[in-house]
Amino acid sequence: MVxxxxxxxxxxxxxxxxxxxxLDLVRxxxxxxxxxxxxxxxxxxxALLGFSTPLLVxxxxxxxxxxxxxxxxxxxxAFSVALLLHLSVRLSRLGQENQALARELALLRQKLExxxxxxxxxxxxxxxxxxxxx
Amino acid sequence: MxxxxxxxxxxxxxxQESLPRTLDELRAVVPxxxxxxxxxxxxxxxxxVARARGVQVLRHVFNLxxxxxxxxxxxxxxEHSYDVGxxxxxxxxxxxxxxxxxxxxVRAGRCDVSIGSRYVQRSxxxxxxxxxxxxxxxxxxxxxxxxVRITDTTSGFRAYARRVMEVCQHDFPRDFPDAPLLIxxxxxxxxxxxxxxxxxxxxxxxxxxTLGTSLYYPxxxxxxxxxxxxxxxxxx
Numbered sequence: 001m002v003x004x005x006x007x008x009x010x011x012x013x014x015x016x017x018x019x020x021x022x023l024d025l026v027r028x029x030x031x032x033x034x035x036x037x038x039x040x041x042x043x044x045x046x047a048l049l050g051f052s053t054p055l056l057v058x059x060x061x062x063x064x065x066x067x068x069x070x071x072x073x074x075x076x077x078a079f080s081v082a083l084l085l086h087l088s089v090r091l092s093r094l095g096q097e098n099q100a101l102a103r104e105l106a107l108l109r110q111k112l113e114x115x116x117x118x119x120x121x122x123x124x125x126x127x128x129x130x131x132x133x134x
Numbered sequence: 135m136x137x138x139x140x141x142x143x144x145x146x147x148x149x150q151e152s153l154p155r156t157l158d159e160l161r162a163v164v165p166x167x168x169x170x171x172x173x174x175x176x177x178x179x180x181x182x183v184a185r186a187r188g189v190q191v192l193r194h195v196f197n198l199x200x201x202x203x204x205x206x207x208x209x210x211x212x213e214h215s216y217d218v219g220x221x222x223x224x225x226x227x228x229x230x231x232x233x234x235x236x237x238x239x240v241r242a243g244r245c246d247v248s249i250g251s252r253y254v255q256r257s258x259x260x261x262x263x264x265x266x267x268x269x270x271x272x273x274x275x276x277x278x279x280x281x282v283r284i285t286d287t288t289s290g291f292r293a294y295a296r297r298v299m300e301v302c303q304h305d306f307p308r309d310f311p312d313a314p315l316l317i318x319x320x321x322x323x324x325x326x327x328x329x330x331x332x333x334x335x336x337x338x339x340x341x342x343x344t345l346g347t348s349l350y351y352p353x354x355x356x357x358x359x360x361x362x363x364x365x366x367x368x369x370x
Contacts, residue, residue: 099198099308103206106172106192110210 002053004068011072012050019043038086042079049075138217138241140167142233143207145200146224147174150183153224157187160222163230170210171224172203180224198308200290201315205306208299219299221292228291232331236293239327246298246324247316249284250291250331268352272313275359280320284328287313291331298324307358310351314358321362 003009022039025031031039049056049072060071142160146153153171160169171184175197184191192206204221211219218240222228232250239248272287288310294302301322307315320326 099202102194102196102198103202103209106194106206107209107213110190110192 004053004056007069008050008053008056008072011069011076012047015043015047015050019047038079038083042076042083045079046072046076138237139215140164140218140220140237141207141211141214141216142167142169142220142222143204143211144169144171144222144224145174145203145207146171146176146180146184147197147200147203148176148178148180149224150176150178150180152226153180153183154187156222156224156226157184157189159226160230161187164233167220167233168216170207172207174198174200174203201307201309201311204311205303205308208294208303208306212296212299212303216299217296219294219296221290221294223290227333227335229332229334232291232329235329235331236291239329240293240295244325245327246295247319247326248293249286249289249326249328250333251284251286251289251328252331252333264348271352272355272359276313276316276320279317279359279363280326282320282326284316284326286328287316291333295324310355313355314362317359317362318365 019040022031022036022043026033026036049059053068056068056071060066060068063071063074065071065074142164144153144156149156157169157171160167169189171181171189171191173181173184173191173193175194181191181193190210192210194203194206208219218237220233220236222230228250236248236250239245269286269288273285276282276284276287298319301319305318316326
């Protein structure tokens with residue numbers, strides 16, 4: 001197998017190791033299948049580009065990239081951006097869901113206190129520091 | 135004039151110092167109104183202080199933001215079939231003596247949201263210059279979009295008719311319920327009116343608007359206002 005540069009080898013091996021690690025995380029249930037998808041796609045694409053020099057050269061020519069190394073990193077960067085955006089969107093949704101839960105809890109607790117006064121356990125104060133916006 | 139059931143919703147975060155006086159004053163001035171404190175994840179005795187005064191208390195397990203606290207209050211108000219919800223600060227800035235003035239346009243059916251404003255008449259309030267410029271900007275923005283004159287978009291002294299609360303209980307800004315909210319409400323067809331009130335210095339506790347937020351505030355509110363214009367308004 002002909003490699004164009006050492007960085008290409010490093011990127012390819014790095015991508016393979018990462019894909020193995022991601023799969024292992026899924027196996028150990030530390031990462032849900034849903035979230036592993038973007039990771040697996042991105043790392044597999046980078047590994048393919050790293051290991052298949054003809055493909056790398058072809059893609060680089062198509063994109064007008066002179067240095068083939070840059071192609072590998074460009075793809076890596078593009079996937080990173082996609083992943084971060086995906087996470088920000090998920091985080092926003094999680095925040096909304098979190099807020100809805102806290103609200104329901106407040107309303108249910110009040111109802112419970114109404115039904116059996118003095119018998120509800122005290123709500124433990126949240127350990128996490130409060131968001132500073134309030 | 136029919137008798138409306140009025141709920142005064144008081145979002146409170148770490149307000150144990152000023153809340154007792156605020157509640158006592160409300161009780162003395164408007165004995166007919168029901169009071170609800172929404173404790174937004176306080177780490178002091180805010181909830182206990184309110185309960186000790188026999189006030190209804192809803193408690194968020196962690197801090198969510200003043201808008202989120204109000205939204206919880208709206209949920210409760212709608213569930214308990216109140217006709218009007220009044221947003222009222224815990225820190226003593228708002229004067230219960232103006233509650234009637236605030237309620238009057240809603241009661242008369244002239245508007246759905248009544249906003250207590252510091253600027254409609256000379257009421258002795260002068261904000262820092264940067265804040266005044268920001269307020270003028272947002273006031274102009276709301277005015278241009280809604281063709282309604284709201285000089286004090288940041289006022290936290292407002293009365294919401296039931297139909298507004300019914301919408302807001304599902305959709306309300308989490309942190310600053312200001313200009314973007316007014317735009318959203320206006321586009322949904324709710325009428326707004328401003329009434330002159332006098333506001334006082336806060337008694338204790340921290341303002342919702344701190345230094346860190348002074349940078350985030352204009353960004354968030356400009357973006358959210360723009361989005362409020364682009365989003366398709368749901369029918370009330």
